[in-house]
């Protein structure tokens with residue numbers, strides 16, 4: 001069994017431990033929800049003051065040029081690129097993940113309409129994050145061309161779903177609920193061999209696990225910056241388009257920021273060459289500016305070291321829960337196999353909601369997802385091994401004493 005002393009020693013040896021100083025973390029909190037909303041980079045307050053007081057307050061409209069506001073989506077996209085295995089000029093930071101999915105889906109379906117017009121199926125996963133499925137439904141409804149959404153699950157394996165009708169395969173690289181990680185290279189190859197284009201949702205991967213989009217031969221990807229990239233609440237998302245596809249079609253949200261000559265104010269739309277055509281309209285500059293603070297930190301970290309620590313933290317968490325909370329009805333739903341695990345760990349518990357509320361009341365912030373799932377994000381840049389030990393210790397106290405079983409921890413109207 002790992003003792004707390006072992007964990008403290010592991011923290012002392014940890015080459016990533018100094019990164020914690022680059023974040024402002026509240027006292028008395030063990031934050032296990034960086035996979036939902038990342039923490040505050042220490043530079044963010046100064047950067048927001050600069051963006052507001054100097055760039056907006058003093059520079060006013062001149063800042064679109066003088067402070068580089070207009071170029072921010074592409075400049076940040078290039079900063080993000082190494083973290084997702086992209087080349088410069090392939091990524092923009094803009095809009096939301098949901099909106100970017102719409103653009104990617106539209107472009108992928110247009111390419112297929114030209115090259116393989118009989119393919120009318122979007123393949124995804126029943127357990128995908130709901131917005132991905134909703135956006136696909138919206139696209140199908142909008143197109144009115146007989147497209148269908150086909151969902152893989154226990155009854156329908158991926159290989160079977162990728163038949164001659166499959167136009168696009170749209171998957172989350174890391175599953176938001178279970179933390180299951182796909183082998184992107186293998187799945188992308190299978191899709192390509194069967195004639196489907198791939199769209200990867202990297203919401204739980206960017207900054208958390210190694211991603212190699214170009215090496216895998218992927219076609220499109222989207223993701224958010226407010227989780228492991230610590231961009232701030234609701235910070236703009238990103239879209240990546242393989243160079244070979246960029247100039248094939250416009251995406252349908254053809255706003256003026258994606259125009260070839262936005263300031264000519266032409267009557268007709270002419271898409272910009274390259275990734276800029278995936279922009280739509282005026283961007284939330286203050287929010288966008290803050291994304292850079294988190295990216296600057298993530299870029300300093302060695303991804304192999306980050307992955308190693310992420311796996312060590314998730315291993316430790318799973319082992320400690322098994323060893324110390326074994327008599328309680330907790331069921332691990334995260335894969336044990338390293339190659340199949342992202343950077344969070346989830347357990348089911350019949351009173352998962354109340355247990356999570358009790359944990360949060362004790363300063364261990366994770367989150368709850370239906371059904372009955374306790375979800376714990378293990379973020380190597382600001383969590384240590386002793387944090388994991390302490391979190392499991394508090395979980396054990398809560399379960400042993402059944403202190404979760406109080407009206408304030410139950411959902412209103414829920415029967416205990």
Ligand SMILES: Cc1ncc(COP(=O)(O)O)c(C=O)c1O
Pocket residue numbers: 096097098099129131132172176201203204224237
């Ligand atoms: C896999 C995945 N996709 C998308 C989103 C959210 O998309 P949006 O930023 O558009 O709300 C989430 C949010 O947790 C997610 O987990």
